[in-house]
Amino acid sequence: MRQLFLTILFLNFSTMLFSQSKADDIVGVWYSPVKEGNVQIFKNGNNYYGKLTYLKHAVDHDGKPVLDVNNPDKEKRKRPLVGILLLKEITFNDKKNKWKGKLYDYDGEKGNTYDSYLTMTKNGSLNIKGFWGLSFFGLNRGLTLKRVDVE
Numbered sequence: 001m002r003q004l005f006l007t008i009l010f011l012n013f014s015t016m017l018f019s020q021s022k023a024d025d026i027v028g029v030w031y032s033p034v035k036e037g038n039v040q041i042f043k044n045g046n047n048y049y050g051k052l053t054y055l056k057h058a059v060d061h062d063g064k065p066v067l068d069v070n071n072p073d074k075e076k077r078k079r080p081l082v083g084i085l086l087l088k089e090i091t092f093n094d095k096k097n098k099w100k101g102k103l104y105d106y107d108g109e110k111g112n113t114y115d116s117y118l119t120m121t122k123n124g125s126l127n128i129k130g131f132w133g134l135s136f137f138g139l140n141r142g143l144t145l146k147r148v149d150v151e
Contacts, residue, residue: 023092030126030145050087058082070111103130
């Protein structure tokens, strides 16, 4: 009986470790060829967040930082784009093997925030699908990121 208990305990612990390491697969620096920028995805507590750390066109023709001018919050329109959180409250669902959270689209006309799903492709890219409403009915915005090699 004791051996059965230890086996079940070990299997539960192994499953928790495996799903946790799978969840951490998104941690790192990711490049968007469409937006020409890097996003640093990091873990804070049980959630993951993505911060814009590089943007090819981060300064305007006067050498001033490009600002978050499309943000619906007027106070946030004065902040530089580099440094903002694009991904918020991301959590991992190990049964569906995907992450869910919020995606801020600074490039859209209204600076909308979408519900989002993140999935890892077989080639190691990270697909982000932002949507309003139901994921298969709502307005969809997508983005594919490639991992940046860290040397």
